[in-house]
Amino acid sequence: MKPIKLWLEENLKGDPIIWGIVILLSILSILVVYSATGSLAYRMVGGNTEVYLIKHGSLIMASLVVMWGVHNIPYKYFAKLSLLALWISIPLLLITYLFGSTINEANRWLTIPIINQAFQPSDLAKLALISAVAGMLAKRQRQIADWKKTFIPIIAWIGIICMLIGFANMSTGVMLLATCLLLMFIGRVPFKFLVIVLAVGMMALTSAIMLGQRGGVFFSRIESFLNEDEKELPYQAKHSFIAIATGGIAGKGPGKSEQRNVLPHPYSDFIFAIIIEEYGLIGGGGVLFLYLALLYRGMRVVAISTRPFGGLLSAGLSFALVIQAMINMAVAVGLVPITGLPLPMVSMGGTSLIFTGISLGIILSVSRGDHEDAFPADTNSIRRVAKAA
Numbered sequence: 001m002k003p004i005k006l007w008l009e010e011n012l013k014g015d016p017i018i019w020g021i022v023i024l025l026s027i028l029s030i031l032v033v034y035s036a037t038g039s040l041a042y043r044m045v046g047g048n049t050e051v052y053l054i055k056h057g058s059l060i061m062a063s064l065v066v067m068w069g070v071h072n073i074p075y076k077y078f079a080k081l082s083l084l085a086l087w088i089s090i091p092l093l094l095i096t097y098l099f100g101s102t103i104n105e106a107n108r109w110l111t112i113p114i115i116n117q118a119f120q121p122s123d124l125a126k127l128a129l130i131s132a133v134a135g136m137l138a139k140r141q142r143q144i145a146d147w148k149k150t151f152i153p154i155i156a157w158i159g160i161i162c163m164l165i166g167f168a169n170m171s172t173g174v175m176l177l178a179t180c181l182l183l184m185f186i187g188r189v190p191f192k193f194l195v196i197v198l199a200v201g202m203m204a205l206t207s208a209i210m211l212g213q214r215g216g217v218f219f220s221r222i223e224s225f226l227n228e229d230e231k232e233l234p235y236q237a238k239h240s241f242i243a244i245a246t247g248g249i250a251g252k253g254p255g256k257s258e259q260r261n262v263l264p265h266p267y268s269d270f271i272f273a274i275i276i277e278e279y280g281l282i283g284g285g286g287v288l289f290l291y292l293a294l295l296y297r298g299m300r301v302v303a304i305s306t307r308p309f310g311g312l313l314s315a316g317l318s319f320a321l322v323i324q325a326m327i328n329m330a331v332a333v334g335l336v337p338i339t340g341l342p343l344p345m346v347s348m349g350g351t352s353l354i355f356t357g358i359s360l361g362i363i364l365s366v367s368r369g370d371h372e373d374a375f376p377a378d379t380n381s382i383r384r385v386a387k388a389a
Contacts, residue, residue: 021297031254035260062354063357078131079138089125089128089164123355124355128161133180137154138309138312155196158177160204162204171339175327177198182315183312239263251282252278257274267347268343270332272287294322298363317359321359
């Protein structure tokens, strides 16, 4: 036991609670995705369910390896890399909007040649924008109210990236705007500037609704959500509610879901409904607790980090992951309109799992606290950031 403990201490650095949460969610993901892909396997690969088990299991392992690799990198490097990634994201988002693969009436995916793997440039843009905003706020803590040096660059990037993402993925654009506003609040940005950022962000997203591909879908989903007639419930919502209602306290048991055969995308958008059907309210409550614990541990880094950039970066990435999880779960239980957001670390996916691994690796890198030399220390600013968090 002692050699294993020493190996874990040497190789798995950072917050051990976050490591535990990620491992538990990864195990759950493999179990639930294997169960939920049964009907998909019969349609696509002649009933060979092991195909999706092996593919998803491999992607989970790849995301864990990426997370491990990233958590060994001093997080200071992500400040400069994020600006480069932002400049790369703009043409990628435009190319995706104009020529990307169309799924569910939206161009969100680009296919990587040779390996023939699709990925969403919005995943890269989201990670880059959060890191860049955290870096700009940290560098300019002494000039936080300076309109030209601090505010204009931040608001320009937020407006451009949120609008480009909103063209085909409105839910991600709204979530990203909310995350940036939280970062600016923690970073001591004056309230009047926050109001301006909110106004500009809403104008950018409104433009995306009017000019983008998903305007009609956006309004129809809002209308369906507000409609009180049960007969008019969307097909996905109806079967999600059935799955949750029949799950009971302890669930039907692993692999015994019935709605997985009729519910659209039970392995991604509506995987939380399958979790409750098979594992009951106990399982669903456990998943909710794990995400809340992740948010707490990620925000706790704000208080213990000795550099503004590390605290802001951890807070932004943690909030983005957990708010996405909350939206996914809220959709399943009917609290918000239907979106296309997967459940982070649990839903079946491709490169989205890799980007989630990168985000978690950065949070773990910050939580290590043994290479915090990203920016010159500003003790008073750090204390204010920790207090705000």
